[in-house]
Structure formats: structure tokens, C-alpha cells
Amino acid sequence: MAAFVQIIEYRTSKPDEVAALTEEFRKAREAAGDGEAPVRATTGQDRDDPGRFLSIVEFASYEAAMENSNRADTTEFAQKMMALCDGETKFHNLDVTQSMEYTR
Template identity: 35%
Template sequence: MFIQVFQGPCSRQEEMHALLDEWRRDLAPSAHGWLGGTYGFTDDGQLVGVVRFESREAAAANSGRPEQDAWAARMNALMDGPMEFHDCDDVTLLFDGGSDEAGFVQVIRGKVDDPARLKAMMADTDALHEARPDILGATLAIEEDGTFTETVAFTSEADARKGEQVPPPEDVQRELAYAMQSATFYDLRRPWFESA
């Protein structure tokens, strides 16, 4: 799997939501290898999108289409400033990835010097599922320099906040402290999802 993350300031949220829905309706059917996406706006007006493709090649083929170029120009025109893009070939799924049933999504961006350590933490799914039943699934996308984007799908924000109050085991606390030392959290309180 390949993940592309994009984000940037956008105050024209209804128009942007409609444009992303238009992409799903009109362009997705011919975007070979597109698997789906998670989208939303933070409280301070950041648009965040996490888009999944079968491979980097499929994503590049989609970007090279003339109709995609025309659509992207319309998207840029709705932004209040430049967009950031992050391309990730190294993708780990937690509980089969995200969930289109989520009521709340947190996108966490950070950087680690040992990506294998971060991925090992995601592999202990039994303990995590028992401790945090509010987590429906997640994706962990890592760039070559150790920058990561974790997208966590929760049943609801209330459940997520309640789950945060339960201290994890000491070894898990240690690993979380390592992973989140430089992290920024983007809360998507009204996320929406698209799937192939």
C-alpha cells in the first residue's frame, strides 16, 4: 500500500467538501489502484487528507492524468495557502486499517529515528484492543527520513477522550513517549471517508 497525506489552510470548507465528493463521483472510477481516503478539517481550518493507493506507481499514474491536473487546479484555488504533501511507501495497518464507521479521527504527525520500533508498537494488537476498544483501526505511514503520519479511527471523540484517561502499561507508556515526543495532533471531529 502507498499513502499520500496532504494538508493546508482552507476556510472554504463546504466548497472543498463538495469538490472532494466530485472527485469520488467523477474521477475515482478511472483512478486505477485508488483504495480510499480519510478527510476532514481541524478546528483551526486545516484541511487534512490521507489517501490510499495500491502502489506509488498507481498514485503517480493518477497524478499524471489531464483530468486530475484540471481538478487539482480547482482544489488549489480553494486553498488559503500552500499545501503540504507527504508520500509514504512504508505502510502498517492496525486492525485492518482505518474504518469508514469512525465518528472521530486523529491524524498524528511526528518523526522518529527508529521506524522499526514504532512499527513494533503497532504490532501488539491484542493488548491494544483490550485496553482501547474505542480504536476501530489505524494506518501508520512512514517516510524515508522517519517522519510518520498515523491516522487513528475512533468510535467517537467522547470514547477517545475517555480512553486517554486510562494509563497504559508501563512498557507501552515508554514506547508512546518515544513515538510522540515531537508529534503534532490534528483532530478531525467531522471526518468523512471514501472507499473504492
């Protein structure tokens, strides 16, 4: 179970470009194989407000998330992503207090 979650809330009229950028970043990070990386990342589009997206990024710990945030490649990715966003991005930093997986 991840112990820290960051929710990134943003608006974009270029969701396919954001998805391609994110996939490119994931592949490069996995190929490098160094340093902290997210445990899991999920992105959803708001059904009631289609230009609004939320990415839920899970980390093993707060410290792992901060180490990831301080990486040069993460900074570069964030700058490229912000250029594809319409307006400001909002970050929510959450310590995980409970997590459940259902078997059915």
C-alpha cells in the same frame, strides 16, 4: 492494505466548497471507471487549528498513485482545489510499513 499513502495538508476558509469539489471529482472518476484511483480517502479538520485540514489518500502502490497524479482530471481537480485553499498545500508521500485494524 494500501501500500502507499499521500497526506495532503492544506488550509481553507471554504471547507464546504472543498468537500463538494472532492465529491464531484469522486463521482466523475467512478463514472468514468478507467485508470488508477485511490483505494480510500479520509479528510480531517484539525481541532486545535480549525482552518487546517489533512486528507489521507491511500493507493494500492506508489506506481498507482503516480499514474493517478498524471491524469488530466486529477490535474484539473488539484487546480480547482488550490484555488479554494488559503496558502500553499503540503504533500507527504509515505510508503506504508505497517497497518492495523482493530476488531473492537
